Amino acid sequence: xxxxxxxxxxxxxLRRCREGAGLSLDGLGDRAxxxxxxxxxxxxxxxxxxLGTIIKVATGxxxxxxxxxxxxxxxxxxxxxxRV
Amino acid sequence: MSxxxxxxxxxxxxxxxLADLSVEELGYLSSMDKSAIADLERGQRLPxxxxxxxxxxxxxxxxxxxxxGMKYRPGRLAPGTFEVTDExxxxxxxxxxxxxxxxFGDTVKHHRQRLGVSQEExxxxxxxxxxxxxxxxxxxxxxxxxxxxxxxAALEVSPCELLKGMSWKTxxxxxxRFEFEEIKPRPARQRSRQxxxxxxxxxxxxxxxxxxxxxxxxx
Numbered sequence: 001x002x003x004x005x006x007x008x009x010x011x012x013x014l015r016r017c018r019e020g021a022g023l024s025l026d027g028l029g030d031r032a033x034x035x036x037x038x039x040x041x042x043x044x045x046x047x048x049x050x051l052g053t054i055i056k057v058a059t060g061x062x063x064x065x066x067x068x069x070x071x072x073x074x075x076x077x078x079x080x081x082x083r084v
Numbered sequence: 085m086s087x088x089x090x091x092x093x094x095x096x097x098x099x100x101x102l103a104d105l106s107v108e109e110l111g112y113l114s115s116m117d118k119s120a121i122a123d124l125e126r127g128q129r130l131p132x133x134x135x136x137x138x139x140x141x142x143x144x145x146x147x148x149x150x151x152x153g154m155k156y157r158p159g160r161l162a163p164g165t166f167e168v169t170d171e172x173x174x175x176x177x178x179x180x181x182x183x184x185x186x187x188f189g190d191t192v193k194h195h196r197q198r199l200g201v202s203q204e205e206x207x208x209x210x211x212x213x214x215x216x217x218x219x220x221x222x223x224x225x226x227x228x229x230x231x232x233x234x235x236x237a238a239l240e241v242s243p244c245e246l247l248k249g250m251s252w253k254t255x256x257x258x259x260x261r262f263e264f265e266e267i268k269p270r271p272a273r274q275r276s277r278q279x280x281x282x283x284x285x286x287x288x289x290x291x292x293x294x295x296x297x298x299x300x301x302x303x
């Protein structure tokens with residue numbers, strides 16, 4: 001899993017949770033105090049989220065941040081690096 | 085709305101008393117029906133802009149005097165804040181992200197010490213710079229997604245564990261509202277009593293000296 005892959009998975013989790021909650025980009029933006037374009041960039045893996053953004057988005061979705069990090073694991077990246 | 089009509093009613097009643105005019109006389113001078121003035125003084129309706137100007141004319145005062153003490157406080161945005169569980173109250177009220185950075189740093193330090201690894205070794209395990217652990221533990225840097233996951237892997241915990249107890253309190257719009265100052269007493273004015281004409285004489289508006297007919301007067 002590359003770092004690019006991490007962002008892509010995060011974006012997929014975010015979109016799935018948002019659509020599951022029946023929220024539009026604007027709806028989630030209002031709840032999380034983020035601009036809709038920022039949420040869109042996160043969903044499309046055009047931007048890597050910071051800790052604060054992850055917390056804002058999770059709170060806006062009324063889910064634990066764990067849901068957004070589901071299936072994300074950096075261990076393979078580290079193992080790859082340490083093998084070389 | 086009702087506070088506003090009540091306040092206007094009180095000012096109008098006072099100004100009419102100071103001018104020593106009856107409801108009927110003010111109606112006559114302002115080309116208005118006396119029942120409309122009575123309604124305003126009972127706080128039963130809001131005056132239109134033209135009504136305010138006409139009443140001020142009849143009372144021989146500036147229109148703004150009928151609006152004395154009324155203010156509108158504009159709406160504002162209450163900013164959102166980060167929160168973490170089990171923090172003392174003063175820490176909860178911090179508005180920037182420092183509160184979650186501190187929590188992140190404390191959790192990192194806790195797990196690093198649990199594993200018994202030095203900051204330097206932690207950096208090596210996470211494929212990060214040797215100083216990174218120190219930066220996080222001193223809440224000096226906002227970690228990004230990849231870093232959070234690397235730190236979790238290096239500390240052998242789930243990424244959730246590092247984000248536990250953090251939340252965001254959404255900012256919201258506080259709507260605007262009317263505010264009223266106490267109505268201050270002021271002395272009665274000397275007013276020249278004029279001979280009243282027998283029939284109604286329509287008044288007019290003036291805008292910068294220009295005469296604008298009052299189309300509703302005398303109808």
